[in-house]
């Protein structure tokens with residue numbers, strides 16, 4: 386159990402059923418935060434919620450939600466505000482990464498990638514802001530990617546474009562919300578062992594390891610530790626920043 390610096394804080398984490406989102410949720414709960422978790426995978430989400438409750442004793446509210454639907458996002462945020470009495474932390478983590486070359490990407494697939502990876506971030510951020518502004522406190526953490534910075538090695542162009550959009554969205558958001566003591570930051574993970582990274586294949590993952598300084602692929606916890614810091618009151622003078630969590634594969 387980490388220190389309890391997030392006691393009394395409530396965090397929304399999207400895409401929390403598995404992978405990086407699950408690790409972030411567990412880390413925030415172990416530091417004392419209450420959780421409202423969303424995903425479209427009902428069974429995995431409920432299992433994750435149970436696991437986190439057992440491990441940390443945290444209050445966890447799991448909700449099956451497609452974050453590309455604005456009205457449903459608004460209703461969910463209103464429910465969390467009511468149930469928990471406020472939202473201090475928003476982690477926009479859910480993302481999809483269909484691995485197609487440009488010739489094989491349909492208009493529908495392009496639109497879906499943009500909707501899940503970028504537009505939903507706008508919906509969630511917009512919905513939590515009135516409460517955060519009123520309480521003069523907030524931490525918004527958006528998952529981008531190395532691909533959002535350099536275009537990626539295996540990434541689809543739709544994915545890279547959406548993650549580049551996340552970087553610009555977050556920097557702009559930071560400027561708009563800082564006046565109310567709300568910070569907005571990006572995390573850019575390198576290759577992290579999850580279902581998404583496994584789809585890239587062993588050979589591509591080995592290339593990542595060869596290029597890294599720390600000579601390994603990342604664990605979801607590596608990203609969770611960074612997210613927990615950015616979500617904490619201690620990260621109070623950091624905003625509009627993007628933190629690379631990549632073992633030193635790319636430095637800027």
Ligand SMILES: NC(=O)c1ccc[n+]([C@@H]2O[C@H](COP(=O)([O-])OP(=O)(O)OC[C@H]3O[C@@H](n4cnc5c(N)ncnc54)[C@H](O)[C@@H]3O)[C@@H](O)[C@H]2O)c1
Nearest residue numbers: 400404405424425451452478479480530576577579581582
């Ligand atoms: N794994 C990596 O190597 C890596 C690298 C860079 C960035 N990222 C980013 O980190 C984030 C998490 O990645 P991951 O590897 O844990 O992925 P993952 O595929 O393991 O998990 C993503 C989760 O998002 C959920 N989701 C998808 N569409 C949704 C929707 N419409 N509404 C609600 N939930 C939805 C999925 O059901 C899934 O549980 C993503 O934004 C991803 O782009 C991952």
